[in-house]
Structures are given as C-alpha cells and as structure tokens.
Amino acid sequence: MHGIEFRDVAVRYGSNTVLHGLSLAIAPSEFLALLGPSGCGKTTMLRVLAGFVPYAGSVLLDGRPIDAVPTHRRGIGIVFQDYALFPHRTVAENIAFGLRMRGGAAAAIGRRVEEMLELLRLGGLGARYPGQLSGGQQQRVALARAIAIDPPVLLLDEPLSSLDKKLREEMQIELRQLQKRVGITTVFVTHDQEEALAMADRIAVMNGGRIQQIGTPREIYARPANRFVADFIGRSSLHPVRVAGDADGTWRCTREDGTALRAVGPASASPGAAFFLSVRPESIALAAPDHVDPALNVLDAVVEDVVFQGGVSHVRVRAAGGALFACEERGPGAGRGPGERVRIAWTPEDGILVPE
Amino acid sequence: MRAGQQSRLRLATLIAPGTLLVAAFFGCLGVLFVQSFLPSAGMGRLGDGFTLASYAAFLGDPFYVGYLLRSIAIAVYTTAIVLVLGYVVAYHMTLCGRRMRLAISIVLLVQFFTSFVIRTYAVMLVLGRFGIANRTLQAIGLTDEPLRLLFNEFAVATGIVLTAVPYMVFPIYGSLMAIEPNLRAAAESLGATRRRIFWEVVFPLSLPGVAAAVVIVFLFALTSYIAPGLLGGGYFDMIANLIYDKAVNAQDYPFAAAAAVVSVATTLVLVYLMQKGFRLAIRGTER
Numbered sequence: 001m002h003g004i005e006f007r008d009v010a011v012r013y014g015s016n017t018v019l020h021g022l023s024l025a026i027a028p029s030e031f032l033a034l035l036g037p038s039g040c041g042k043t044t045m046l047r048v049l050a051g052f053v054p055y056a057g058s059v060l061l062d063g064r065p066i067d068a069v070p071t072h073r074r075g076i077g078i079v080f081q082d083y084a085l086f087p088h089r090t091v092a093e094n095i096a097f098g099l100r101m102r103g104g105a106a107a108a109i110g111r112r113v114e115e116m117l118e119l120l121r122l123g124g125l126g127a128r129y130p131g132q133l134s135g136g137q138q139q140r141v142a143l144a145r146a147i148a149i150d151p152p153v154l155l156l157d158e159p160l161s162s163l164d165k166k167l168r169e170e171m172q173i174e175l176r177q178l179q180k181r182v183g184i185t186t187v188f189v190t191h192d193q194e195e196a197l198a199m200a201d202r203i204a205v206m207n208g209g210r211i212q213q214i215g216t217p218r219e220i221y222a223r224p225a226n227r228f229v230a231d232f233i234g235r236s237s238l239h240p241v242r243v244a245g246d247a248d249g250t251w252r253c254t255r256e257d258g259t260a261l262r263a264v265g266p267a268s269a270s271p272g273a274a275f276f277l278s279v280r281p282e283s284i285a286l287a288a289p290d291h292v293d294p295a296l297n298v299l300d301a302v303v304e305d306v307v308f309q310g311g312v313s314h315v316r317v318r319a320a321g322g323a324l325f326a327c328e329e330r331g332p333g334a335g336r337g338p339g340e341r342v343r344i345a346w347t348p349e350d351g352i353l354v355p356e
Numbered sequence: 357m358r359a360g361q362q363s364r365l366r367l368a369t370l371i372a373p374g375t376l377l378v379a380a381f382f383g384c385l386g387v388l389f390v391q392s393f394l395p396s397a398g399m400g401r402l403g404d405g406f407t408l409a410s411y412a413a414f415l416g417d418p419f420y421v422g423y424l425l426r427s428i429a430i431a432v433y434t435t436a437i438v439l440v441l442g443y444v445v446a447y448h449m450t451l452c453g454r455r456m457r458l459a460i461s462i463v464l465l466v467q468f469f470t471s472f473v474i475r476t477y478a479v480m481l482v483l484g485r486f487g488i489a490n491r492t493l494q495a496i497g498l499t500d501e502p503l504r505l506l507f508n509e510f511a512v513a514t515g516i517v518l519t520a521v522p523y524m525v526f527p528i529y530g531s532l533m534a535i536e537p538n539l540r541a542a543a544e545s546l547g548a549t550r551r552r553i554f555w556e557v558v559f560p561l562s563l564p565g566v567a568a569a570v571v572i573v574f575l576f577a578l579t580s581y582i583a584p585g586l587l588g589g590g591y592f593d594m595i596a597n598l599i600y601d602k603a604v605n606a607q608d609y610p611f612a613a614a615a616a617v618v619s620v621a622t623t624l625v626l627v628y629l630m631q632k633g634f635r636l637a638i639r640g641t642e643r
Contacts, residue, residue: 050541050545052541052544071541071544071545072544072545072546072547072548072549073547074545075547076545077545078541078542078545080538080541080542081538082536082538084536084538084539084541084542085542086539086542086543086556086557087561088560088561088638097543097546097548097556098546098547101543101546101547101548101552102547145542145546146545149546149547
C-alpha cells in the first residue's frame with residue numbers, strides 16, 4: 001500500500017495563483033476527501049497528483065519524488081467526473097486499455113478484465129458499448145478501468161455528481177466498501193459535504209487555494225478550525241463576539257449588543273480578542289419563555305419561521321438584539337409558528353469560538 | 357381549426373422552396389435519363405424511339421471508358437493525399453493557439469469562397485513556365501531548363517489537391533473538437549503515450565468527420581471540370597470534360613446523357629461502398 005505527500009505544492013496560471021504552497025500527507029490505504037466550493041483548488045490538487053499540470057514544490061509517492069515522472073508513467077488510476085469512457089470501445093476493451101498499454105499477455109489481460117467485471121458486478125456487460133449502459137454502470141466501468149492497472153493511488157473527481165440521489169447514496173456505500181476491500185489509497189474530490197462526511201477517513205477542507213482544515217469527519221464537524229469551515233460544513237449559527245475573560249475552562253464572551261455568553265475556544269485566546277461564535281442547530285434547545293438554567297447559555301427569542309421536514313423541523317429564531325439562530329426540533333414537533341416567544345438554550349461546550 | 361390551417365399554410369411555405377429545388381434537380385436528371393435512351397438525329401436534334409446505342413458507344417469504347425476510369429483513379433489518389441494534408445492541418449488546428457487557428461481558418465475560408473476559376477488560375481501561375489515552382493527549382497539548381505509542370509496529370513492533381521483541402525479540414529476539425537478532452541487525459545493516465553493516444557483514441561473518434569470529408573472530397577475530385585480544363589489544357593481531360601465536349605461541341609446529347617448516367621451510377625455505387633466501409637470502422641463511436 002502506498003502513501004502520498006504534497007510538499008509545498010503551488011500552481012499558478014499567469015498571475016492567478018490556484019494553489020498556495022500546500023503540504024499534505026496521505027497515509028497508505030487512507031480514503032481522503034478534498035472538500036470545498038468550486039474554484040477552491042481541489043481539482044487542481046488531483047491534476048497535480050496525476051501530472052496533468054505544471055507545479056512548483058514536490059509530490060512524493062512512498063517517499064520518492066515523482067515530479068519528473070510524466071502522467072503516462074505515474075500509473076495513477078483516475079475516475080473522471082464524466083467517466084471519460086472510450087465510446088468506441090466495449091466495456092471489456094475499456095477495462096483492458098491500461099493493461100494493453102502496459103503490454104501484458106492477452107490471456108493475463110483477459111483474466112484481469114474478468115476479475116474486474118466480477119468485482120464491480122458488471123458480469124455479462126463486457127461486450128456492450130458505454131453508450132448502452134446506465135449512469136451507475138458507466139461509473140462502475142470507469143472504476144474498473146482505473147483499478148485494473150493496480151494503481152498505487154486512486155483519484156476520484158466528483159465521480160458521483162452526475163448520478164441521481166438514490167443511486168448516489170448506493171454508490172457511496174459501494175465505493176467505500178470497495179476501497180476498504182481493495183485497500184487502495186484514495187483521494188476523492190467533492191463539493192458535497194455529506195458525501196465527504198459519509199465516506200472519508202479524513203477530510204481536507206479547501207478554500208481559496210489553501211487547506212483550511214484537515215481532520216476526521218467528526219473533528220471537522222465538531223471542532224471547525226475557522227469561520228469558513230464552521231460555515232461550510234453543516235449548518236451553523238455564526239455571530240461575532242469578543243472574549244471577556246475565562247470561567248471554569250470556558251471563555252466568557254460578549255456579543256456586540258452586550259449579551260454575555262460562554263463558549264469553548266482556543267487556549268491562546270485572550271480578553272479583547274475577536275472571534276466568531278459557532279453553534280450547531282442540533283445543539284440548541286427550544287424552551288418555554290420562562291425557562292431558566294444558569295449552567296446554560298439562555299436567550300430570549302421569537303420564532304421567525306418553521307420548515308417542517310417530517311422527522312425534523314428547522315426553526316429559525318431571532319434572539320433579543322437581532323441575532324438569528326438556526327435550531328432543530330426532532331419528532332413531530334410542538335407545532336410552533338412565527339411570532340411565538342421562546343427561549344433558546346445550549347451548553348457552553350456546544351458554543352465554539354472560531355477565528356475569522 | 358383556423359390556427360391549424362394557418363400552421364399548415366406556414367409549413368407549406370417553408371417546405372415549398374426546398375421541394376421545388378429538389379423537384380427541379382430530379383426533373384433535370386429525369387430528362388437526362390430519358391434523353392440517354394433516344395437516338396441522335398445529329399446537329400443537336402433528338403430522334404424518336406428507344407435505343408441503347410449511346411450506352412453501347414460509350415461503354416463499348418475503351419477510349420471513352422478511359423475518361424471515367426482515369427477520373428476515378430485521380431479522384432482516389434488525390435482524396436488520399438488531401439486526407440493526409442487535411443488531417444494534419446485539422447489536427448494542428450486543435451493543438452495550436454487561438455491566433456494560429458484563426459489565421460489558418462481565414463486562409464482556408466478565403467480559399468473556400470474564391471471562385472474555382474480563380475483558385476485554379478492561381479495554381480497555373482505557380483506551376484507555369486515562369487511560375488514560382490520553376491523559378492525556385494532553377495534557383496536551387498535542381499534544373500537548368502524550366503520543367504513542364506502544367507498541362508499534364510500532375511498539374512490537374514495538384515490543382516484538385518490544393519482546392520479541395522478546405523473541404524477536408526473543416527469536417528475533420530469539427531469531429532476532433534467534439535472529442536472530450538478528458539478522454540485523452542484518461543488514456544494518458546492509463547499509460548498511453550502520445551502516439552498511442554492518437555491512434556487508439558483520437559483517430560478512431562475522428563472517423564465520422566473523416567468519412568464525411570472523404571466522400572465530399574472524392575465527389576469534388578471525381579467531378580472536376582475546371583481543374584482538368586485549365587491545368588490539363590486538353591492533354592488530361594476527365595469525365596466532366598468529355599461530357600461537356602460531347603454535349604456542347606459535338607451536340608450529341610444522347611451520348612453525353614448516357615455518359616453522365618453511367619458516371620452518376622458508378623459514383624453512387626462507389627459512395628455506397630465507401631459509406632459501408634466507414635460504417636464498419638466507426639461502429640460504436642456514435643453515442
């Protein structure tokens with residue numbers, strides 16, 4: 001199994017810098033998701049790894065630089081967003097393509113193709129042309145073709161984005177199981193955070209050509225490193241606050257309107273420092289207007305709107321002072337309506353101070 | 357009801373001009389076909405009755421059939437030459453910068469929209485006794501005397517090749533541009549060298565454009581009239597020149613018509629065979 005390392009990799013197109021000197025290590029057999037909005041540089045990372053674009057810095061495979069190795073000798077498996085199956089070749093010929101380029105014996109290639117067809121449940125489709133397959137089948141052929149050459153790394157460029165929701169969720173599970181079974185180091189580019197959270201061992205959140213945070217899905221979600229990550233991953237109410245002092249392992253801070261709250265944050269924070277307070281909707285409890293609990297942050301609020309979605313209702317409330325908070329209520333709900341007076345409450349540990 | 361009538365009327369006005377054109381075309385061909393079976397009464401007059409005499413006169417004389425065979429031969433090899441030249445130009449256009457692509461397009465389009473006579477005359481200027489070709493050859497000392505480059509098969513073939521290139525370039529360029537760039541990237545990532553990417557992916561996928569362009573250029577070459585007329589100077593006539601000569605100079609309409617019908621029939625068979633061949637080669641490339 002093979003590890004990858006990016007060392008200070010930068011990509012510029014003219015005066016436009018797409019990647020700002022990124023460093024990143026990917027462990028053998030790891031499934032890493034590069035997550036970010038379009039234009040954040042995540043696809044460029046893949047293109048660097050594949051050798052499609054010139055770059056500064058170094059890429060290492062198992063500790064050895066591969067910068068001088070051209071794409072066709074890097075042997076990296078890629079599944080493209082549009083699959084890029086050869087339309088004039090049958091499924092079997094598509095899967096055999098990389099093996100033929102390596103010049104194996106016909107019998108060995110045939111055996112490997114059969115193996116791939118079976119691994120990806122494509123039995124009986126070997127003689128079809130890509131145009132005769134469904135989206136999900138094309139996707140599996142693209143995977144089979146990429147894995148057939150037994151690459152050290154598998155790159156997936158938004159491979160599920162053109163499938164419909166149901167099929168996409170099936171393929172997420174299938175892809176994940178396949179990756180674990182084959183044990184291949186995988187880099188997965190996506191703009192879909194649910195996909196990244198569901199599939200990846202670790203996620204690198206990218207924005208503006210920089211890695212904003214790298215960590216397990218749980219870390220990224222529970223401890224966002226900055227405002228961008230808190231905002232981009234999941235839903236979050238974000239409000240500018242200033243640190244006022246510390247209190248029993250949490251930070252006392254104040255909103256612009258003077259509301260005092262407690263939250264957890266970096267140990268390096270000091271009184272007067274500006275942060276954003278991030279609270280997840282599921283951490284906020286809606287309570288009666290007379291609810292009091294000194295252990296919690298409690299604010300008076302008025303319901304703005306309610307979106308009922310079956311198992312969960314999304315409730316948006318406006319707290320005294322004007323700040324909006326997104327909350328969630330599980331179950332059939334209390335049937336709240338706009339204008340209703342409530343109190344919102346959350347534990348200090350669920351409020352996270354993140355830098356800009 | 358009214359709306360239905362109106363749209364039907366609109367449809368009719370849209371279809372009418374095309375229908376008229378096609379009808380006129382097939383009407384003329386029909387007249388030609390009928391005339392080819394009439395006896396000639398000399399001096400451009402047609403006799404009554406039905407005869408195969410004109411067909412016998414054309415097909416029975418190797419001298420006349422030679423025009424057709426010679427035309428097919430020159431059309432085949434000029435098409436092959438134009439295919440190579442045109443493919444290289446089209447392929448280059450997909451790789452070069454935007455300015456270069458524009459420059460090539462302009463040169464080809466100017467050529468394309470210039471009258472055949474002028475284009476052919478330009479070739480005459482190049483190949484003439486005192487043309488650029490001869491002067492260059494003399495300047496670099498390859499020959500002392502000017503070579504006879506005009507009024508022979510070489511001149512006719514050169515003229516056809518040079519005037520036919522745009523017909524080859526644009527369809528091929530179109531199908532090359534339609535190839536998903538990711539297909540090349542995929543082939544490269546799977547270990548294909550540039551050469552193999554071309555022969556395994558790019559070339560097969562450009563075949564629909566090649567097929568269209570080859571048929572166009574082949575017909576263009578086969579039916580050449582001005583190129584042999586000006587560049588052959590009577591020393592290398594093709595089938596169209598024979599038909600013109602028989603119809604206009606000898607005023608033997610039935611013979612000209614029979615020669616034309618045989619040519620059209622032969623062409624149809626050849627194009628059909630070409631299409632069949634290409635369809636076999638292309639199988640699977642259509643999505």
